[in-house]
Amino acid sequence: VTFSPLPHAATDWEVVASETCFANEHLAVTSEEVRTPSRPQARLWTVVHRKAAVVIAALTKDDKLLLIQQERIAIRAAIWEVPAGQIDQANADEAEIAAVARRELREETGYDLSANDRLIPLGHFFSSPGFTDEHGYFFLARGVEPIAGGRTPDESEAILDCRAFSLAEVGRMIAKNEIRDANTLRLCARLLAAGLLHFAS
């Protein structure tokens, strides 16, 4: 498996040595000796490589945000989160990444863009740059509508529910620690900062 390349060119970062400690279809752990721009001496680091992701803020015509409730084995909990998914193609371009986002939106929520609408790209983020190259691309979908057939989640996923929440409710859930999913939190930060979302009721 080839995992996703970084969203930026990394010149001046010289990989002196790299050893694969573990790899399967989901992730690879490497031990890397890397010379960074600030230091002549290479540093040894353990890095987890993963596929990149898409993360989608989907707003209905009455300005509610779609959240799914998903069982997450890694944390032994079912949590509310925005729809998201992995990009299987290693060198996906912008249009292909947007297509993955749209497919995940349809599958996980049973909603889709209206005929003339497009996903609005909102940049990217790094999940936890202390140990993983995992990164994700944010998208905003406005005025989404239910599709015939409803949700068609992947068999490997365990999505228990999908609901539309008012923005005031989402703000309250974030403030009260009821939304603990990092994708949802970081996407809301980007939307709030860009003036594309307001929590005030």
Add this chain to the structure above:
Amino acid sequence: VTFSPLPHAATDWEVVASETCFANEHLAVTSEEVRTPSRPQARLWTVVHRKAAVVIAALTKDDKLLLIQQERIAIRAAIWEVPAGQIDQANADEAEIAAVARRELREETGYDLSANDRLIPLGHFFSSPGFTDEHGYFFLARGVEPIAGGRTPDESEAILDCRAFSLAEVGRMIAKNEIRDANTLRLCARLLAAGLLHFAS
């Protein structure tokens, strides 16, 4: 190494089998067969276990947010982020977690709380619950002041700079994709939702 326990009790999640694929002092990769509350059939999942983290929003007396610029080997980039660090003690209680946050604040920024101030806990988050149990505890430090001696970062870290940014500037950096660190984004979402931060200039 024992990694950090989850911040919640996980009843009804039965681990049928678990195998360690790789482990060092930084992380452990396990292959786990887990029965979740929603399905009788156990599912197989690859999980990366890590220590829990603290993530700190530090506001100066003139209401600027402290950000550090840190070289991150996993993503081959130096990025602006809020101060953060790992909790070494596996079963740290609330006071011990807050003490780690305060120590990281001092070391990474060279600022500290004023004599009568305390860190305000703001709940927790999961970094990327699709594959890792890594979670972090948010804190707010208001009215921080420079300390004698300045920054004293860990030798293993590569913090290039620390600066205080106006909230309007932080909002602009988030909107423009200049802040891509997930800790910073998710912490800002919590603060904005709780009415503890405002980007409007």
